[in-house]
Amino acid sequence: MLLEKIKNRLVIVCGHYGAGKTNVAVNLAKAAAAAGRRVCIADLDIVNPYFRTADNREELEAVGVRCIIPQFANTNVDIPSIPAEFQSVFQTDEMCIVDVGGDDGAVALSVYRDGFIECGYDMLYVFNACRPLTSEAEEAVESIRAIEAMSSLTVSGLVNNSNLGAETTSETVNRGLKVCLAAAKAAGKPVLASSVFRNVAGRIEGDVFLMDNATKKLF
Amino acid sequence: MLMKGNEVIGEAAIRAGCRYFFGYPITPQTELAEYLAKKMPKVGGLCLQAESEVAAINMVLGCNASGERAFTSSSSPGVSLKSEGISYIIGSDLPCVIVNVQRGGPGLGGIQPAQSDYLQATKALGHGDQHFIVLAPAYVQEIATLMGEAFDLADIYRTPVMLLADGALGQMMEPVDFEAKKQRTLPEKTWAACGHGNKREHNVVNSLYISPEVLEQTVLARFERYKLIEEKEVMYDGYMTEDADICIVSYGITARIAKTAVKAAREKGIKAGLFRPITLWPYPKKQLSALADKVKKFLVVEMNMGQMVDDVKVATDCRRPVEFFGRTGGIIPTPDEILAKIEEMNGGAD
Numbered sequence: 001m002l003l004e005k006i007k008n009r010l011v012i013v014c015g016h017y018g019a020g021k022t023n024v025a026v027n028l029a030k031a032a033a034a035a036g037r038r039v040c041i042a043d044l045d046i047v048n049p050y051f052r053t054a055d056n057r058e059e060l061e062a063v064g065v066r067c068i069i070p071q072f073a074n075t076n077v078d079i080p081s082i083p084a085e086f087q088s089v090f091q092t093d094e095m096c097i098v099d100v101g102g103d104d105g106a107v108a109l110s111v112y113r114d115g116f117i118e119c120g121y122d123m124l125y126v127f128n129a130c131r132p133l134t135s136e137a138e139e140a141v142e143s144i145r146a147i148e149a150m151s152s153l154t155v156s157g158l159v160n161n162s163n164l165g166a167e168t169t170s171e172t173v174n175r176g177l178k179v180c181l182a183a184a185k186a187a188g189k190p191v192l193a194s195s196v197f198r199n200v201a202g203r204i205e206g207d208v209f210l211m212d213n214a215t216k217k218l219f
Numbered sequence: 220m221l222m223k224g225n226e227v228i229g230e231a232a233i234r235a236g237c238r239y240f241f242g243y244p245i246t247p248q249t250e251l252a253e254y255l256a257k258k259m260p261k262v263g264g265l266c267l268q269a270e271s272e273v274a275a276i277n278m279v280l281g282c283n284a285s286g287e288r289a290f291t292s293s294s295s296p297g298v299s300l301k302s303e304g305i306s307y308i309i310g311s312d313l314p315c316v317i318v319n320v321q322r323g324g325p326g327l328g329g330i331q332p333a334q335s336d337y338l339q340a341t342k343a344l345g346h347g348d349q350h351f352i353v354l355a356p357a358y359v360q361e362i363a364t365l366m367g368e369a370f371d372l373a374d375i376y377r378t379p380v381m382l383l384a385d386g387a388l389g390q391m392m393e394p395v396d397f398e399a400k401k402q403r404t405l406p407e408k409t410w411a412a413c414g415h416g417n418k419r420e421h422n423v424v425n426s427l428y429i430s431p432e433v434l435e436q437t438v439l440a441r442f443e444r445y446k447l448i449e450e451k452e453v454m455y456d457g458y459m460t461e462d463a464d465i466c467i468v469s470y471g472i473t474a475r476i477a478k479t480a481v482k483a484a485r486e487k488g489i490k491a492g493l494f495r496p497i498t499l500w501p502y503p504k505k506q507l508s509a510l511a512d513k514v515k516k517f518l519v520v521e522m523n524m525g526q527m528v529d530d531v532k533v534a535t536d537c538r539r540p541v542e543f544f545g546r547t548g549g550i551i552p553t554p555d556e557i558l559a560k561i562e563e564m565n566g567g568a569d
Contacts, residue, residue, distance in 0.1 A: 050247070051391070133257060
C-alpha cells in the first residue's frame with residue numbers, strides 16, 4: 001500500500017501533465033480518511049483549466065476531507081490563484097495532500113519551500129509510461145529534475161500510474177512499472193507503488209495502491 | 220499512448236509532415252503549442268510564438284505560399300482575429316490548416332468548452348465569396364485521423380481546412396493510435412513560390428485582382444472546386460438511425476454525450492438515434508434528407524444557442540419538425556438533460 005510508505009504529514013503529489021496526479025491525490029485522501037486520519041486536500045494546480053480536484057469536492061467532503069480549492073477553479077477566470085487558506089496546511093495537524101499542476105505548475109510550490117522543509121514532506125512523482133514526453137525513463141528523469149529545480153524541493157519517490165484510461169490492462173501497468181523502475185534507479189529514488197484502477201484485472205507486480213477513477217465523466 | 224486532444228493535434232501535424240507552427244497562446248489550446256515547442260526542434264521543425272494571432276496567420280500564409288505545410292491554432296477570440304488572414308489565404312488559393320479549440324463567447328467570453336463558433340466556421344469566417352472545409356472530431360482518436368486528412372484535403376483542393384474542436388476535447392485524455400489514417404495521392408505544388416533558379420516563370424501568390432473579370436473567373440473556378448468537395452468529401456457517422464423516430468443531430472464532444480442519452484432512451488423503449496456530421500462544411504445534406512424520409516422528428520443538440528438548426532431545416536427541406544436543446548456559456552450538457560428533452564418530444568409524438 002502507498003499510505004504506509006508516507007512518512008510525513010505533508011504529501012506533495014507532482015508529475016508530468018496528465019500523468020494522473022489528481023486521481024492519485026484524490027484516492028490518497030480518501031484512503032487516508034478511511035484509515036481514520038484527519039485529512040485535507042489542497043488544489044495547488046495553477047496551470048490546468050479543467051479536470052481538477054475541485055471536480056471531486058462533494059465526494060471528498062462527504063468522507064470528511066477538508067478541501068482547499070482556488071476561488072476561481074472551474075470558472076472563467078483564467079488566472080493562477082492560490083487561496084489564502086492554503087497557509088493552513090503548515091499549521092494544522094491534518095495529513096495534507098497537495099495536488100500540484102503538471103510540469104511548470106510545480107513553480108507554485110517554490111513559494112512555500114520553507115514551510116514544506118520546516119514541517120517535513122513527502123513528494124510523490126506520479127509517472128505514466130503511456131504519456132508522450134515521459135514514455136522513456138530518461139525523459140521521466142529529466143521531468144523529475146525539472147520539477148525539483150522549479151519547486152526547490154526534492155522528490156522522495158515515484159508512483160507508477162501507467163494507464164491508458166478505460167483501456168488499461170495489467171500489462172499496461174506492468175510494462176510501465178519496468179520503465180518507472182529504470183527511471184527511479186537513474187534518479188536515485190524508490191518506486192513506492194503502482195496505482196491501479198480497481199477494475200483492472202490480472203496480476204500486478206510489486207506494491208499496489210487501488211484507486212477509483214476520479215476523473216470527471218462527461219458522458 | 221494516452222494523450223490530451225491538444226497534444227494529439229500537434230503530434231498528428233508532425234506525422235502529416237508539417238514542420239511549421241505559428242501561434243499565440245490562449246486557453247484552452249495552449250498545450251498544443253507547448254507540445255510542439257518541445258517536439259518540433261527534435262524533428263527539424265519550427266514552433267514559433269508570434270507577436271499576435273494576426274501575425275501568426277500571416278506567417279502561415281507566407282509559409283504555405285512557399286509550398287511547405289504550416290498550421291496555426293487558437294481558441295474562439297483568437298480565431299476571430301485571424302479572420303482577415305484566412306480570407307487572404309482563400310483569395311490566394313493556398314492550402315493551410317487552422318485549429319479552433321472553442322471556448323465560450325462572444326467577446327472574451329470564458330475558458331470553458333463551447334461550440335458557439337459553428338456559424339463563424341461554416342458560414343462567415345472571412346470576407347468575400349468563400350467556403351472552406353470544416354472538420355469536427357468527437358474523439359481524441361478522430362483528431363489524429365482528421366488532422367492528417369486536414370493537411371491532405373488542404374493540398375488537394377488548395378483551401379484552408381479548419382479542425383473545429385472544443386475545450387473539452389482539447390483537454391481530455393484518451394488512448395490514441397496514429398497508424399489509422401488512410402493515404403491519399405497529393406498533387407504537386409507547381410504554384411509554390413519557392414525559388415525557380417531561372418528555370419521557369421516565377422510564381423506569384425496573391426489575392427489582389429486588378430480586373431473584375433479576372434477576379435470573377437477566379438472565384439468561379441474556386442466554386443467549381445467547392446462543388447467537387449461537396450460531392451466527394453462529405454463525412455458523417457450514424458448510431459441507431461435505421462429505425463429511429465427521434466433523431467438527434469449533433470457533432471463533436473456533444474455527439475458523444477448525446478449518444479449516451481440515445482442509449483438511455485432506447486432502454487426506456489424510445490426509438491432514438493444519432494446522426495453526427497463530421498464535415499460541417501461540406502454539410503451532409505443528402506444523408507440528412509434521406510433520414511427525413513424515415514424519422515418523425517429531429518433534435519439538434521449543441522453547446523450553443525442552436526447555430527446548426529437552420530442547416531438541418533434546409534437539408535431536410537423542413538419536412539420534419541426540428542427541435543433544439545443546448546447549453547451555452549461554457550456549460551456542458553449532461554446525458555440526463557438530453558434524455559429529458561427526448562422524453563418530452565416522445566410524449567408529444569403522433
